[in-house]
Amino acid sequence: MRAAIEHQPLLQLYQTMLTARLVDEAEVELTKRGAAHFHVSGSGHEATAALAEFLSPDDWLHCHYRDKALMLARGLTPKHFFDSLLCNDDSSSHGRRMNAFFSDRELHLLSMVCPVGNSALQSVGVAAAVKDRATHPVVVCSVGDGTTQQGEFMEGCAEAWREQLPVLFLIQDNGLAISTSTQGKLLYQQVAASSFCGVPIQRVSGCDAVATREAFQAVIAEMRASRQPTCIVLDVERLASHTNADDQTVYRSSEAIEAARTSGDPILNLQQTLLDGGVSEASLSAIQDHVAIQVAEAQNAALNGGKPSVSVTVKQPIPIELTHPSREKRGAEASGELTMREALRDVLADHLQRDPRVTLFGQDIEDPKGDVFGVTRTLSTQFGERVKNAPLTESTIVGVSIGRALAGERPVAFLQFADFLPLAYNQIVSELGTMYWRTAGAWSSPVILMIACGGYRPGLGPFHAQTFDSAMAQVPGIDVLMPSTAADAAGMLNAAFLTARPTIFLYPKACLNDPQHRTSSDVAGQFVPVGVSRKVRSGDEITLVGWGNTVNVCEQVAATLAESGAEADVIDLRSLSPWDQRAVISSAEKTARLLVVHEDNQTSGFGAEVLATVAEQARVPVSMERVARPDTHIPCNFANQLEVLPSYERVLTAAARLLDFEIDWQEPEPEEEGxxxxxxxxxxxxxxxxxxxxxxxxxxxxxxxxxxxxxxxxxxxxxxxxxxxxxxxxxxxxxxxxxxxxxxxxxxxxxxAEVETTDACEVTQAIAKLRRVADKKNLAVRTKRTEHRAFDVGISSIAIAQGSRIVPNEELAAFQPDRGSTDISRRTGIESRRWICQGEDAVSLAAKACWEVLDQEQLIVDDIDLVVCATTSPQVMTPSMACHVLSQLSGGNAETSIQAYDINAACSGYLYSLQAGYDYLQSDPEGRVLVVTAEVLSPLLDLKDFDTSILFGDATSATVLYGEAHCDRSRAWVHRPKLSARGDVGQTLSVPFLNDGYIKMKGQKVFSEAVRSMISSLTRTCRDRGIAVDDLEMIVPHQANQRIIDAIQSRVAPRVFSNIRHHGNTSSTSIPLCLRDVLPNSRRGQKLGLCAFGGGFTFGAGILEIN
CATH class of the missing domain: 2.40.50.100 (RNA polymerase II/Efflux pump adaptor protein, barrel-sandwich hybrid domain)
Structure with a gap:
């Protein structure tokens, strides 16, 4: 005999169950008359409402779509269901979700899933997050019997048991999965089955609400104490068809349907139990009347609800500070401290240290292994259980992490290889990407999913070398990032934490230990705005766009093109969702040629999206191609792998086609035999x-x-x-x-003898020789200026003033205990240089040079219309050096009024000044411009620094530029120099203020940049003038270092002038110092090429034609 019933709790339960039934009946009627289009019945499942009595506000529920009664008992109102049924603006999803799926953040009702098994892993993730909270919360995961055959459900049960998590798996077994009978087909239905994936099972009749209530009470109490999972199988009857689109009479007999309604209706059974227990029929009738009125009022209110507006916003909005390019804070690559692998580890460590909500979950990420690539090494030692190994199942890793995120944590999930993404695809596409949108922003799942990806390394193959970046970028609601450098990896991972949006962070394994693109150790402060690309290299003839591994390929191709005079814009997209459309379109409009390079398949690859967007939005015609992996798989044979992936040869060939270049491929020199x-x-x-x-x-x-x-x-x-x-x-x-x-x-x-060896990883790369096809017509570029006749500009002879102290190598070698004077000359080509003495400074030397050139040209200062002074070493910020010099030339006469200003372009300053003077004389053909260079660098040298102290000398120069009206007095005509610059924060080359430190320089990086940029600038300038570099009589480069001059000479045919031996590097004065010697010995009609490279970085080139 059952003990005396508790009237009040059961009456409340009866009212809730009856409300759910009447809501069901009203929904059926609304659907029949066309006001709604879809309906799912919960009739027969109402006894689950008994669970709510024993749950606290801190408990969490992941409900089944037949759980109307349980959700009503938890706190949803009848109007919630009608709002959802009608898909109106008051529904929890604002009309976005199918109407049988609900959520409520305040009630801890998690957003119900449509791929039904997904709820199990999310529930486990929530339980992992809340298990140790003081109120001992439990998590309810309610499913149907058919769902228990889903892999995600089984994985959820297994993980709950492995980790002993307080999840109640509530299986509502009505014997049907839509039309398919499940009787005798489920694991837990075996007679001997006392557990399911390790989780203990209790069986209860859901047709008996009282028994169900008693079972729930006991189980919840036990779970709060044990903190372990439990499974309740609730045997119920489905009293209606699956949905309004289903007719159960097709697959169920009328006798079975009638039997279910007669004996399996939990509401009728509870009603009889209440009557038998002494509750009057009048009391039950009063409840029935009250519920009917309540449901009718809710229905009418919902019918008057507003229509939702369409929303295409699938991602949580983030502040402009997280997306604006000006907020980027890159690490210093030149410091060379951390590889990408180390930078990622340190960023993770920083966030683990600062935010207790951060957890890491993935295969093999605990010490001592610390991830198969070492990305998480030392982190589990430092942070214990917050860095945890996952079971060998990608769907569990992602699903559990989503649950943790829903519970308020900041999980970072790891997949070992992108090739295993398909195993988690359901969780990513159906849950991670939809959560914010489908709940109208009520819920978000800020999971950072970190995945090693890509090829270009031996030992990989079809399941260890893919990227899947296109497939991920096609998922709405997820940020997709792929860095190619350590600095980007650190900055982008920090950004992913700050956005609190679901993020797929693909990091190329071939870049993890790249020593060429390290970053500084201050990773906590590094930041890369979301959706902002990185300009790797600037050019104006072709745009190369890549991401991940292909950025390095694009850089190699751009370097080869530059050697032939074609400068490329190289853009590292970095972020695929969102992606920097503005930067790519702007560059493509500038160059009129676009080449996109990516590792993923060609068909439906992300490159197609880039090209399509440019085709739709560019304001000028753009010739476009893409280089991608053919629609095939990636072989393990390394040479074959490189042939399949975008290679240097394939990308250069495509670029050559766009640029109308021909390529001669030459085989490298064979290795020494034997x-x-x-x-x-x-x-x-x-x-x-x-x-x-x-x-x-x-x-x-x-x-x-x-x-x-x-x-x-x-x-x-x-x-x-x-x-x-x-x-x-x-x-x-x-x-x-x-x-x-x-x-x-x-x-x-x-x-x-007679031994042959093979190397499976040896791949030789052919050498490319490019030449431009002369008879091809280039595309018109929007930014190309309309040709017009420019006024001629002439240049005078050059005057020089140098420091009076001669400093030989022997004197400087005394400060270098391990170096001698020959080491200096061997390294630099310099034997001596001139420094200022006491009483000399940059202004006095510059004024001396100016007086000399004015005397040579038979001019006075009042004949000058503009003074431009190039200087890297101003004595003060204001007045400018140009004004100081002007004061010297005018004898302090304040009435002398001439335009005067400084230019700081470091060693390129002379060319920058020539361009400024040239442009001025286009507006005033009768004018004269005095170009001054003033460089006194010896006070800024650390005599113990071998990289800088041996290089620099002190010298100034003065040149007069003549407008066309006075060109008959000139030594040569000046063609307008072509200039450029690339931003740098001074980590490679910097010159401080006087008394504020010393010149710092990283010589090797400067060397490679100087050679490349000077040759490419000169090649481009010659092409603009319609000539080739070989047409020049002589090249006069900035005298930086004899090794740089020799490197230029090895790449060009004309003689390259050098006088660095007894002057050293005099910065912007070095070119005029050469011209002082070159111009008097040049013949009419000869063309001289000028080229320079300086800190900043600045570079430029110009042409003089002897008059």
């Missing part, structure tokens, strides 16, 4: 360098294939490197403790 090099290898595809721990061979030793040559340490492990050939060790090329790049030789072997 010699074999044992080269460094990594332990994994992300390794760029290894450390030589121990060497096991020495010169003269004989080795055989398989003999251990060295012990190497990589990111994943310490391993032994063996020889692939037999021979005698001729030379050991490294020492123990050295760090050596992967692919570089450690040991040189003299091979045994």
């Amino acid at each position: 010699v074999y090099f044992v080269e460094a290898v990594g332990s994994g595809p992300a390794d760029e360098a290894v450390v030589v721990c121990e060497l096991f061979v020495q010169p003269g030793q004989t080795v055989q294939p398989g003999d251990v040559v060295a012990s190497l340490e990589a990111t994943k492990s310490v391993f032994e490197l063996t020889s692939a050939a037999s021979g005698i060790v001729e030379q050991v090329l490294v020492n123990e403790g050295d760090t050596i790049a992967v692919g570089k030789p450690l040991v040189r072997l003299q091979l045994d």
Whole structure:
């Protein structure tokens, strides 16, 4: 016999269940008359409402679509259901979701899922987040019996049991999955089944509300104490068709339907129990009348509800500060402290330290392994359970992380390879991307999903080398990012935390340990705005767009094009959703040629989206191509892999087509016969360098294939490197403790006779020689100026004033204990330079040069219309150096009124000043411009710094530019210089104020930039004048370093002038210092090419034609 019933709780339960039934009946009627279009019945499932009595406000519910009664008991009103049924503006989704799916953040009613099994993993994630909270909350995951065969549901049960999480899996078993009978087909239905995936099972009849209530009470109390999962199988009857679009009489007999209604109606059964327990019929009638009125009023109110407006906003809005390009704070690549792998680890550590809500979840991310690529190494040691290994199931990783995010945490999920994204695709597309939109912003799931991706490394193949970036970018509601450098990786990961939007963070494994693109250690302050691209390189003939691994390919191609005089805009898209349409369109309009390069498949690849957008929105015709992976899979053979992926050759060939270039491919020089090099290898595809721990061979030793040559340490492990050939060790090329790049030789072997060796990873790259096809017509570019006749501008002879103190190398070598004077001359080509003495300064020297040129040209200061002074070393900010010089020239006469200003373009300053003077004389052909360079750098040198102290000299110059009316007095005609600059914060080359430090320079980076930019600038300038570089009589470059001058000479045919030997690097004065010697010995009609490169970075080129 059942104990005496509790009238009040059961009457309240009866009222709730009856309300759900009457709402169902009203919904059926509204659907029949066409006011609604879809209806899901909960009739027969109403006993679940009994659970609400034992739940607290801190508990969480992921409900089933037949849980009307439970949701009403939790706190939803009848109007909620009608609003949803009618898809009006008051519904919880503002009319966006199918009307049987609800959510309420205040009630902890999670947004119901349509792919029904997804709720289990989210519930587990919520439980993981709330398990240790003081109020001992539980999470209810309510599903139908058919759902229990979903993989996500089984994974959810398994994870709940593994981690002992307080999840109540409430299975409402009505024996049907729409029309399919589930009887005897479910794991938990086995007679001996006492658990499901480890979770203990209790069975209850859901047709008996009293028994159901008692079971719920006991289970919830036990779960609050044990904090463990439990499964309740609630046997119920489905008293109506699946939906209004279904007719159950097709697959259920009339006898079965009638039996269900007779014995399986929980409301009728509870009503009888109440009557048997002493509740009067009048009391029940009063409840029935009250509920009927309440439901009718809710229905009428909903019918008068407003119509929702269409919203295409699928992402949570973020402040302008997170998207504006001006907010970017990049790390210093020149510092070379952290690789991408290390930068990602340190950013994660910073957020774990600062925000207790941050957790990491993924396979193998705990120490000692710390991720298969080492991205999370040391983090579990530092932060314990907040950095946790996941089971081998990607859907669990993502689904659980979504649940944690819904509960207020900031989870970071890890997938080892992008190739395994399909295993989590359901969770990403159906849940992660839709959550904000489908709940009208009430819920968000700010999961950061970090995934190693891409190829370009040996040892990969069809399931370890994909990117899936296009598929991810096509998912509305998710930010998709892919950095190519350590600085971008740090800044973009910080941005992902700040946006609090779901983010897929794809990081190319080939970039993880790239030593060329490191960043500084201040990663906490680095930031890259969302949706903003990075300009890698500037040019005006073609735009190359890439992201991830292909950025490096684009850079290589741009460098080759520059050698032939074609400068490319290289854009690293960085962010695919959102993506920087404005930057790409602007560049494409400028260059009229666009080439997009990506690793993903060509068909439906993201490059197609970029090209389509430019085609739709560009205001000028743009010739476009894309280079992508063909619609095939990626082979493991490394040479084949590189052939399939966008390669240097394929991208350069496409660029050449767009630019009307022809290419001659030349094979590289063959390797020396009879010699074999044992080269460094990594332990994994992300390794760029290894450390030589121990060497096991020495010169003269004989080795055989398989003999251990060295012990190497990589990111994943310490391993032994063996020889692939037999021979005698001729030379050991490294020492123990050295760090050596992967692919570089450690040991040189003299091979045994008739031995052939092969290297599966060896790939040779042909050398490209480009030439422009002269008879092809280029596309018209919008920014091209209309040709018009310019006024001629002439240049005078040059006057120079230098410091009076001669400083030989021997004097500077005294400050370098390990260097001699020959080291200086060998490195720089400089034997002496001139520095100022006491009583000399930049102004006095500049004035001296000005007086000399005025005397030479038989001019006075009042004949001058403009003074332009190029200087890197102003004595004060105001007055300008130009005004100081003008004061000297006018004898302090305040009545002398001439335009005067400074230009700070470092070593390019003379060319910048020539352009300024040239442009002025276009407006005043009868004018004269005095161009001054004033460079005194010796006071800014640290004599102990070998990189800078040996280079610079002090010198000034003065030049008069004549307008066309006076060109008969000139030594040469000036063609307008072509200038450019690329922003730099001074980490590579910087000159401080006087008494505020010393000149700093990273010589190797300056060297490569100087050679490239001076040649490309001069090539471009010559092309604009309709000539080739070979048509020049002589090239006069900025005298930076003899090695740079020699490098330029090796790339061009004309003689390259040098006088650095006894002057040193005099910055902007170096070109006029050369012209002082060159102009008197030049013949009429000869053309001289000028080119310069300076800090900033600035660069430019110009042409003089001897008069």
